[in-house]
Amino acid sequence: MLLPDGNAGRREVLRHEGRPVELFLRTPRDLPAAFERDRRLRRGTMLFIYDQGVPLFDPHGHVLAARERARELLAAGPAPLTLAERERSRYVLTCFMDDLLDTAPNERYEQLATAGSTLREAAHLLTAHHNAWTGIGRWLPRRLLAADPALGAALLSGHRTVAEHADPGPLAAAAEKVLELVGGPLREGYVEPH
Structure with missing residues (x-):
């Protein structure tokens, strides 16, 4: 209004x-x-x-x-990520992906929380890679699928697999594919200035 x-x-x-x-x-x-x-x-x-x-x-x-x-x-389209924002997002997604794979299947609360964080960060990075709009809540899947129907669907399906079967493999694999689009996982050598 x-x-x-x-x-x-x-x-x-x-x-x-x-x-x-x-x-x-x-x-x-x-x-x-x-x-x-x-x-x-x-x-x-x-x-x-x-x-x-x-x-x-x-x-x-x-x-x-x-x-x-x-x-x-x-x-x-949205403002592009700066190099520092992209590198930080690569690092954060790598950490979430590693944590997801390291969480025991019987630690369901931790696994589900980490899966949600992995999905959000992967969606952020994937939509940015495609210069597409992102979203939160119910808009996240809509914008994710609009930006990249195949990889977006793999992320969403992987998230669902964690929720329904406690299996983090498909979500981690999809997150790794997102990382491959932007330079791969980022662990050693990452420096975040303060």
């Missing part, structure tokens, strides 16, 4: 007719910064809302202008 300039942009949750409603309130002045933040986060939440939302009232054409800008940014 676009508010007139001078209002405070915010995210607000309320209940309407018994259902929770989440409002993303912006002004024409603060919308470009919100779009840029989405691009840096690589998720595009506001961009997709403006692209796919249905304008109900737009007497001055601000919503349609915002929609056009959102579509331009979506087509351009």
